Amino acid sequence: MEATQTDIARLVHRQEIADRLVDYCRQLDEMDLEALVQNFTQDCRVTYGDDPHLRAVGRAGLQASLARMWRWRRTAHHLCNLRIWFADDQRATATSDVWAWHEAPDGACAEVYGTYQDTLKRTKAGWLIDTRDMRMRGANANFRVPVPPARRHDPPPGWTAPEGLDA
Amino acid sequence: MEATQTDIARLVHRQEIADRLVDYCRQLDEMDLEALVQNFTQDCRVTYGDDPHLRAVGRAGLQASLARMWRWRRTAHHLCNLRIWFADDQRATATSDVWAWHEAPDGACAEVYGTYQDTLKRTKAGWLIDTRDMRMRGANANFRVPVPPARRHDPPPGWTAPEGLDA
Amino acid sequence: MEATQTDIARLVHRQEIADRLVDYCRQLDEMDLEALVQNFTQDCRVTYGDDPHLRAVGRAGLQASLARMWRWRRTAHHLCNLRIWFADDQRATATSDVWAWHEAPDGACAEVYGTYQDTLKRTKAGWLIDTRDMRMRGANANFRVPVPPARRHDPPPGWTAPEGLDA
Numbered sequence: 001m002e003a004t005q006t007d008i009a010r011l012v013h014r015q016e017i018a019d020r021l022v023d024y025c026r027q028l029d030e031m032d033l034e035a036l037v038q039n040f041t042q043d044c045r046v047t048y049g050d051d052p053h054l055r056a057v058g059r060a061g062l063q064a065s066l067a068r069m070w071r072w073r074r075t076a077h078h079l080c081n082l083r084i085w086f087a088d089d090q091r092a093t094a095t096s097d098v099w100a101w102h103e104a105p106d107g108a109c110a111e112v113y114g115t116y117q118d119t120l121k122r123t124k125a126g127w128l129i130d131t132r133d134m135r136m137r138g139a140n141a142n143f144r145v146p147v148p149p150a151r152r153h154d155p156p157p158g159w160t161a162p163e164g165l166d167a
Numbered sequence: 168m169e170a171t172q173t174d175i176a177r178l179v180h181r182q183e184i185a186d187r188l189v190d191y192c193r194q195l196d197e198m199d200l201e202a203l204v205q206n207f208t209q210d211c212r213v214t215y216g217d218d219p220h221l222r223a224v225g226r227a228g229l230q231a232s233l234a235r236m237w238r239w240r241r242t243a244h245h246l247c248n249l250r251i252w253f254a255d256d257q258r259a260t261a262t263s264d265v266w267a268w269h270e271a272p273d274g275a276c277a278e279v280y281g282t283y284q285d286t287l288k289r290t291k292a293g294w295l296i297d298t299r300d301m302r303m304r305g306a307n308a309n310f311r312v313p314v315p316p317a318r319r320h321d322p323p324p325g326w327t328a329p330e331g332l333d334a
Numbered sequence: 335m336e337a338t339q340t341d342i343a344r345l346v347h348r349q350e351i352a353d354r355l356v357d358y359c360r361q362l363d364e365m366d367l368e369a370l371v372q373n374f375t376q377d378c379r380v381t382y383g384d385d386p387h388l389r390a391v392g393r394a395g396l397q398a399s400l401a402r403m404w405r406w407r408r409t410a411h412h413l414c415n416l417r418i419w420f421a422d423d424q425r426a427t428a429t430s431d432v433w434a435w436h437e438a439p440d441g442a443c444a445e446v447y448g449t450y451q452d453t454l455k456r457t458k459a460g461w462l463i464d465t466r467d468m469r470m471r472g473a474n475a476n477f478r479v480p481v482p483p484a485r486r487h488d489p490p491p492g493w494t495a496p497e498g499l500d501a
Contacts, residue, residue, distance in 0.1 A: 169339060169343060170339075170342045170343050170345070170346045174346045175342060175346075178345055178346065178349065181349065245412070247412045247413055247414050248356045248359050248360055248411075248412065248413055249356070250353060250356055250357070250360070262360065264359075264360070264363075264410065264412055266410070266412055266433070280410035280412075280435055282360075304363050304408055304409065304410040305408040305409070305410055305435060305437050307443065308441075317363070317364070318364060319363065319364055319365050319408065320364060320365040320366055320367075321365075322365075322401070322404040323401075326401060326404055328402065328404070328405040329387050329402050329405070331387075332385070332387050332388075332402060332405075332479055333405075333444075333478045333479060334478060
């Protein structure tokens with residue numbers, strides 16, 4: 001049951017990747033965009049949807065694009081469900097889920113249940129997010145940003161809902 | 168301050184267990200039930216409540232039972248607060264909390280603050296969930312599935328609420 | 335790419351710290367305050383705001399103060415976004431975010447998006463929370479406890495919101 005050197009090194013790498021994803025959330029809520037973009041590679045590509053406002057290339061581009069978040073009075077981004085797959089010592093993919101709460105200036109709350117699909121690269125500055133694509137599992141009626149839906153399998157032909165469960 | 172071989176091995180095992188619990192959430196939101204049941208032992212017992220619809224035995228039984236989740240249009244299961252206790256190298260117990268959002272076809276949102284109580288076994292396929300019991304800490308009015316309550320201690324005799332705190 | 339002894343030891347320490355923060359949440363929801371205060375040092379200082387009801391010193395003081403949580407019928411505290419910085423082998427700081435749901439006796443739900451700023455000490459009983467300060471990123475209208483706001487940078491002069499994004 002001994003852990004191998006690779007097992008152990010990967011735990012250290014996982015922690016470094018988790019830190020980058022958590023820093024993104026915290027720095028977004030703090031609107032410290034200058035710090036936030038340091039979690040990404042220089043030539044990162046970040047896509048929250050098809051709208052041009054929701055696509056950015058490079059650190060400067062991302063910083064300029066995320067300035068849109070100031071249209072909210074307050075936000076809270078809670079990350080969970082992180083999974084990481086290593087291609088090798090230099091490249092990994094990750095998925096994570098985020099619950100994002102946004103308060104508009106009029107007090108209305110827009111909530112989205114999002115999922116991030118990331119690729120990461122190990123650079124001289126450590127692991128960084130190289131590409132990020134966002135999808136959403138759901139949202140409340142106040143959230144109207146056109147984030148594309150996450151995939152969900154359809155029920156098999158002939159499926160019927162059980163009765164009485166939500167009575 | 169050196170970590171022991173057992174410390175290190177347990178970190179690797181923890182990660183494997185965390186991955187199984189996270190995969191469950193993601194695969195449930197994706198309704199990829201065939202993949203989801205691979206996180207459980209062949210003869211698993213999974214109980215979300217006393218209602219027969221909420222109890223399953225074995226992978227096939229669990230897959231059939233969870234087909235009920237298609238009655239929701241969309242869901243998001245966010246896991247947190249994971250704690251793991253190892254009995255030995257082959258068995259562990261775990262608790263975790265889940266925030267589960269469910270959207271009905273009419274757009275109503277049912278939300279539950281649940282807690283999972285799991286036992287896990289280490290098999291040839293790695294760590295797998297052997298038993299799962301769900302309780303709930305709370306829910307909103309739209310969530311009417313009869314999940315049993317999580318335990319909560321009562322206040323001591325004579326306790327009175329402080330005044331002015333929620334004014 | 336080999337992990338150093340310090341890397342490995344820190345992973346073990348991180349897990350111990352994470353366990354303390356998770357135990358706090360679970361034991362608060364269970365209102366097992368006697369167990370909860372064991373996550374803190376004997377002379378801890380815990381501050382959720384300026385109100386005297388929201389400040390406590392020492393384990394006994396914290397246990398007495400948190401008895402206020404019984405004014406809620408049910409609660410759920412979901413921790414995420416944990417970041418830890420080690421000063422040395424004996425001291426660390428940590429930040430984490432919590433989504434806290436509270437149900438009043440009349441069924442109203444008070445929700446707060448909080449952030450904990452902790453310092454931790456390594457004692458004979460392992461890592462313990464020595465000081466905790468809470469801030470909040472936001473809350474819904476039913477949450478009226480005077481927790482101070484978390485910091486958020488202001489937009490640069492001349493910033494204007496993009497049009498059409500929330501149409």
